Amino acid sequence: MLQQTQVATVISYYNEWLGRFPDFPALAAASENDVLHAWQGLGYYARARNLRATAIAIMEKHGGTFPRNPESIRDLPGIGRYTANAVATFAFDQPVPIVEANITRVLSRLLDVQTPVDTNAGRQRLWSSAAQLLPRQGAGRHNSALMELGALVCGVRPNCQSCPVKTFCRTTKPTLLPRKKARPTLKVRTEHHGFALRRRRVLLEQSEDRWRGMWILPRLAGRPATGQRLHRSQFPFTHHRITLVVYSHQPPSEKKHSVQRWFPIRELESIPLPSPHRRALDDILSSTPDPVS
DNA sequence: AAAACGTGGAA
């Protein structure tokens, strides 16, 4: 959950998630739809599918017990070098390095790393440095301390006065570090969707790409020739800014290549919808109590 | 190896 997501955001999901899926058997037995529903709003939905796949792997390949060594952990779906080592060091106190956003700030400043950290050379530098700094005993505590330092002192706006390792720090301009590659230019796009309501049911389709497995308003090829504009909003998406426009429309009776279903309005809260489409639906359903047939 | 993958908080 914490991958590329702030701790405070994760906490608002964490307890409910664990209440719903308290252990590996429960998560392994859950449907992908249930998992996506519990995850909705958190983003990066591949994590939800991978976490479920990991639970299944734990049950089927590891006899229900989470593996202890980093290589085995790394083989689980959705777990890369950082997460594997983080679990190994925090759960099992193993002497393996970790490098995430906080430690990237700390090490790049401590060592005055001018190489962009989001390049192979930069990552190599940080990971080998983290490995060298590792103590033989108490690696879990050490790694935790590095992260806390990055979170509480060596943040985006560092508080060097209160830094416990200021005498070792090589940079004189901490706010210029870590360096990163130039961001790709923002791409602006408009996406057109249709809203159809019949007998208190809304037509939705299951996304096959961006929000794979989640339910969205049916895509339209472009601005429809007919149909009233019911909603317009914008949402950011990685390096895109997308304008979402929703029109009233009369769906053709047959539609191939995408799963479409009519959902009673009451059921909308129980199915996984991405945030922009949920907001659009909320907007339309509240402003037009009884829109077009 | 660049690009894709989401969302909301904070400056």
Added chain:
DNA sequence: TTTCCAAGTTT
């Protein structure tokens, strides 16, 4: 308002 970015991984 815009921009940056957060306990990264996969393709």
